[in-house]
Amino acid sequence: METVLxxxxxxxxxxxxxxxNELSLxxxxxxxxxxxxxxxSGKTTTLSIxxxxxxxxxxxxxxxxxxxxxxxRKRIGSVIESPNFYPYLNPTVNLQLVADIxxxxxxxxxxxxQLTGLDERKKSKFRTFSFGMKQRLAIASxxxxxxxxxxxxxxxxxxxxxxxxxxxxxxxxxxxQGTTIIMASHLLDEVQKICNHVxxxxxxxxxxxxxxxxxxxxxxxxELGSADPESLASAVKLHxxxxxxxxxxxxxxxFFKEKVKPGELNAFLFERGVILSHxxxxxxxxxxHFLELLQNNQ
Amino acid sequence: MIxxxxxxxxxxxxxxxxxxxxxxxxxxxxxxxLMAEFMINNMVDNMNKHLPIPAPHxxxxxxxxxxxxxxxxxxxxxxxxxPAIIIMILITNEFTFKTIRQNVVNGLSKSEFILSKLYxxxxxxxITTVFFALSTFIIGIAHTSEVTWxxxxxxxxxxxxxFITILTFQIYAFFFGFMCRNTGLAIALFTLYTFIIxxxxxxxxxxxxxFKNGISTYLPVNAVFRVTEYPTIPVLKKMMGLNxxxxxxxxxxALPLLYSAxxxxxxxxxxxxxxx
Numbered sequence: 001m002e003t004v005l006x007x008x009x010x011x012x013x014x015x016x017x018x019x020x021n022e023l024s025l026x027x028x029x030x031x032x033x034x035x036x037x038x039x040x041s042g043k044t045t046t047l048s049i050x051x052x053x054x055x056x057x058x059x060x061x062x063x064x065x066x067x068x069x070x071x072x073r074k075r076i077g078s079v080i081e082s083p084n085f086y087p088y089l090n091p092t093v094n095l096q097l098v099a100d101i102x103x104x105x106x107x108x109x110x111x112x113x114q115l116t117g118l119d120e121r122k123k124s125k126f127r128t129f130s131f132g133m134k135q136r137l138a139i140a141s142x143x144x145x146x147x148x149x150x151x152x153x154x155x156x157x158x159x160x161x162x163x164x165x166x167x168x169x170x171x172x173x174x175x176x177q178g179t180t181i182i183m184a185s186h187l188l189d190e191v192q193k194i195c196n197h198v199x200x201x202x203x204x205x206x207x208x209x210x211x212x213x214x215x216x217x218x219x220x221x222x223e224l225g226s227a228d229p230e231s232l233a234s235a236v237k238l239h240x241x242x243x244x245x246x247x248x249x250x251x252x253x254x255f256f257k258e259k260v261k262p263g264e265l266n267a268f269l270f271e272r273g274v275i276l277s278h279x280x281x282x283x284x285x286x287x288x289h290f291l292e293l294l295q296n297n298q
Numbered sequence: 299m300i301x302x303x304x305x306x307x308x309x310x311x312x313x314x315x316x317x318x319x320x321x322x323x324x325x326x327x328x329x330x331x332l333m334a335e336f337m338i339n340n341m342v343d344n345m346n347k348h349l350p351i352p353a354p355h356x357x358x359x360x361x362x363x364x365x366x367x368x369x370x371x372x373x374x375x376x377x378x379x380x381p382a383i384i385i386m387i388l389i390t391n392e393f394t395f396k397t398i399r400q401n402v403v404n405g406l407s408k409s410e411f412i413l414s415k416l417y418x419x420x421x422x423x424x425i426t427t428v429f430f431a432l433s434t435f436i437i438g439i440a441h442t443s444e445v446t447w448x449x450x451x452x453x454x455x456x457x458x459x460x461f462i463t464i465l466t467f468q469i470y471a472f473f474f475g476f477m478c479r480n481t482g483l484a485i486a487l488f489t490l491y492t493f494i495i496x497x498x499x500x501x502x503x504x505x506x507x508x509f510k511n512g513i514s515t516y517l518p519v520n521a522v523f524r525v526t527e528y529p530t531i532p533v534l535k536k537m538m539g540l541n542x543x544x545x546x547x548x549x550x551x552a553l554p555l556l557y558s559a560x561x562x563x564x565x566x567x568x569x570x571x572x573x574x
Binding site for chain 1: 410
């Protein structure tokens, strides 16, 4: 796979705070790469470093296998923190400025304004926009000229639920067309819905990275009880989705690889001669899961 | 260069504050030029109250003296502060709106960003100089009875002096803009320095406390204003026995240019080093 971005051991310190700590990442072409972490975990600092806004204290990074310069940034569309535009200019002129810097023509401007639902406001000054509209203009500017890579820092920040759904759809659509996407978010749910790869950051350190389906696998568990715990344990092991179990005092906790319905589980065990005296489903919220991930790595 | 200028012009094309300040600047520039003779003669009238033989009224709009007279009156502090404020607003806006970050993220290098501001300064200086040269030429033609080419070109070097004055003064403002990054702070510090701090420093360095007479004239803002000095008004000059500037001194031009070069260097160096 073609490497789009490789980050090699970068560190950045602000006074006593280690914002980024020996971080290494590799993003290959076509990935939807999520950088997940709580506030202050170094996501924005990392993105600012790879866009030449901030100088790293140590380490290096490469775009498209080359030493980065302004030309590599022209191939990247990005939304960093707050949407930054000239308040006294309308979105069309603001996007013309982006196109001028990137050496593009103006013919893509109407398309991105339409995509982000701003075409009706293309004559209004940027300062009259609501926050959600400003954020959408930032996304429009990132999409301008169909860049090879899209960097999105908290792209759905400040949007209403409808706007969030719309932007997520848009990101997936752009990704489907082959654009590599690097997205920072503190929302586990968002990363899970959009990304296929993820790196989890905490206090500037990478805890782990890999496929979303593996790293963020959510396995629900059941608490089961029976008069005969041993045969219960051996019967439940036969379930095709069985992953592991933990024996407690008079119940066992069973983890499954995929979603299992309580009724089906009961029927499955009954067929194998096990009569349950207790069955309760244990759902873990995504946030709980995330906290567990963090705890396990401390 | 064309690309960067095009981007800068697009940023200011519909920016009201720019056009209001630019308009005010040109009004004051024209007023400065038109009021100069009145101001001089007012001075003469005041002086005549104490003189046994009254000095005659002056005509300062004749060739070749008109070049120097106009270059002086068109570059007094009160007029020159306008383009300086415009430049500081244009630069600090980029930090206030955080658009400098967006420009860099989109693929402008930090050096190109600095250069684009220098180009706009150059453009403003060229346009103002052309305007100055044309209006002075017209005034000169209108007030000189027998014009010869020799008279016109005699003191035309003061047009270059005007250009260097306005260019370097804007570069000082550019320096304050990039260092302060905040519009209010930049304008306040620059204005305080130009009108209060440096004049105090100037007289302090001239005072018996320091004893070294020459140093005061090397202060940065003073160096800019010394490029085009007090107008030569032959009669006044003879009367008062003053040693006034006859032509542009190239050493005098080099000094503010040197200060400007140092300031540009510091701006490049700090922007490269500091995070945006």
